Amino acid sequence: xxxxxxxxxxxxxxxxxxxxxxxxxxxxxxxxxxxxxxxxxxxxxxxxxxxxxxxxxxxxxxxxxxxxxxxxxxxxxxxxxxxxxxxxxxxxxxxxxxxxxxxxxxxxxxxxxxxxxxxxxxxxxxxxxxxxxxxxxxxxxxxxxxxxxxxxxxxxxxxxxxxxxxxxxxxxxxxxxxxxxxxxxxxxxxxxxxxxxxxxxxxxxxxxxxxxxxxxxxxxxxxxxxxxxxxxxxxxxxxxxxxxxxxxxxxxxxxxxxxxxxxxxxxxxxxxxxxxxxxxxxxxxxxxxxxxxxxxxxxxxxxxxxxxxxxxxxxxxxxxxxxxxxxx
Numbered sequence: 001x002x003x004x005x006x007x008x009x010x011x012x013x014x015x016x017x018x019x020x021x022x023x024x025x026x027x028x029x030x031x032x033x034x035x036x037x038x039x040x041x042x043x044x045x046x047x048x049x050x051x052x053x054x055x056x057x058x059x060x061x062x063x064x065x066x067x068x069x070x071x072x073x074x075x076x077x078x079x080x081x082x083x084x085x086x087x088x089x090x091x092x093x094x095x096x097x098x099x100x101x102x103x104x105x106x107x108x109x110x111x112x113x114x115x116x117x118x119x120x121x122x123x124x125x126x127x128x129x130x131x132x133x134x135x136x137x138x139x140x141x142x143x144x145x146x147x148x149x150x151x152x153x154x155x156x157x158x159x160x161x162x163x164x165x166x167x168x169x170x171x172x173x174x175x176x177x178x179x180x181x182x183x184x185x186x187x188x189x190x191x192x193x194x195x196x197x198x199x200x201x202x203x204x205x206x207x208x209x210x211x212x213x214x215x216x217x218x219x220x221x222x223x224x225x226x227x228x229x230x231x232x233x234x235x236x237x238x239x240x241x242x243x244x245x246x247x248x249x250x251x252x253x254x255x256x257x258x259x260x261x262x263x264x265x266x267x268x269x270x271x272x273x274x275x276x277x278x279x280x281x282x283x284x285x286x287x288x289x290x291x292x293x294x295x296x297x298x299x300x301x302x303x304x305x306x307x308x309x310x311x312x313x314x315x316x317x318x319x320x321x322x323x324x325x326x327x328x
Contacts, residue, residue, distance in 0.1 A: 054079075054301075054303075055079065055080055055081050055297060055298050055301040056079065056080070056295050056296065056297030056298075056301060056302075056303040057071055057075065057076050057079040057080060057295065057296050057297070058071060058293075058294060058295050058296075059071055059289070059294050059295065059296050059325050059326075060294065071326070072111060072113075072114060072326065073102075073106070073110065073111075073114045073118075073326050074110070074111055074113035074114030074115075074116075074117050074118075075113075076296070076326065077114065077117035077118065077121065078117060080287065080296070080297075080298065082095050082117075082121050083120070083121055083124055085298070086121065086124060086125050086128060087128070088285065089134075089284065090283070090284030090285040091283075091284065091285045091298075092125075092134070092135070093135070093138065093283055093284070094283040094284075094285065094286055094287075094319065095121070095125070096125060096135075096138050096139060096142055097281070097283075097319045098319040098322055098323070099118065099121065099122060099125070099142055099146075100141065100142040100145055100146075100319075101319050101320060101323055102118065102323065103142065103145045103146035103149055104145050104149060105323075106323060107149055107150070107153060107162065108153065108161045108162055108163070110163060111163060112163060112164060115163070115164060119172060122142075122146075125139060125142075126139060126143075126179045126182075126183070129183065129186075130182060130183070130186065133186065133188045133189075136183055136186055136188075137217065139183065140180070140183050140184075143176055143179055143180050143183070144180070146176055147173065147176045147177060147180065150169065150172070150173045150176065151173070153169075154166065154169055154170065154173065198225070198226075198229075199225075199226050199228065199229075203228065203232075206228065206229060206232060207232050207235075209222075210222065210223075210229070210232055210233060210235075210238055211238060211241065213242075214242070214245060214246075214280075214282055216242060216270055216271070216274075219233050219238070219242070220233065234267070236263065236264075236265075236266050236267070237266075239266035239267040239269070239270055240264070240266040242266075242270055243266055243269055243270050243273065245280060246270070246273070246274070246279040246280045247273045247277055247279075247280075251273055251276070251277055252269065252273075255269065255272050255273055255276065256269075257269050257272060281318055281319070285298070285299070285300075286299075286316045286317060286318070287316075287317040287322060288314050288315065288316055288317060289314070289315050289316075289317045289321075289325070290303060290305055290307070290310070290313050290314055291313045291314075291315065292305065292306065292307040292310070292313040293305050293306060293307070293313070296317065296322075296325065299314070
């Protein structure tokens with residue numbers, strides 16, 4: 001007896017019809033899923049372009065009629081595009097210092113989104129250093145501070161000092177320790193050159209190069225390369241200038257250190273003073289804040305300022321000042 005509605009008139013053909021219906025249904029599902037993926041991909045790209053199109057953010061500490069909600073560190077990471085900023089050699093140290101300050105004091109206050117953005121940027125920084133061997137000492141210091149803070153905080157998880165699952169933070173700590181190991185094993189290749197090298201330069205030119213440095217570790221490391229540079233790196237006038245660059249004269253008087261000959265030991269003074277006072281910060285490029293518009297931005301990106309004379313409203317923002325802007 002033929003099955004009603006079955007063109008073939010057999011039970012096997014009826015099962016075939018059911019199978020065809022299933023295939024049609026599966027095909028419809030695949031089409032819907034494909035459309036959804038395409039829509040999600042478009043929205044994701046559109047959103048990313050919108051986020052990075054204008055590299056500035058309005059900084060507010062309370063809701064108003066005109067603007068609702070609060071700006072956060074996580075939002076600032078996206079809007080100011082720190083991921084691209086680390087590719088700029090003039091901004092690299094600035095972003096690294098900012099992450100270091102956050103590692104020292106702000107980890108418990110980071111939201112889930114801010115945590116994700118923070119560690120994404122940190123990973124890009126580490127990968128960049130491993131690839132081009134640029135300034136590994138700075139990133140080693142950053143990771144050391146971050147691992148020390150995390151070790152202390154994870155031991156206090158009973159007090160709920162960190163936002164998020166403890167297992168995520170333990171995994172992040174393991175990742176940081178792995179990065180530290182990779183940086184410790186980093187071998188910077190020697191540059192082969194048939195031209196003029198540093199040791200071939202006249203003595204006064206080598207001395208002038210040393211006087212351009214603002215970091216004591218760079219002076220000491222360069223002084224270890226040749227006997228001549230070692231002699232120049234120990235010059236007391238060089239260390240006096242370094243002290244005067246980083247510290248105030250009043251601070252000298254409080255920690256005056258004399259040598260056996262009765263002269264001021266400026267090298268020892270420098271390392272003594274840095275224990276008590278912060279060193280002067282120097283960056284190739286910094287974020288700027290407009291006092292008129294309350295907008296934070298990279299200076300070369302600009303912002304929609306409504307002041308008659310915008311330049312008079314601008315002020316450079318140090319990494320510490322940046323963090324203070326987001327303390328509520």
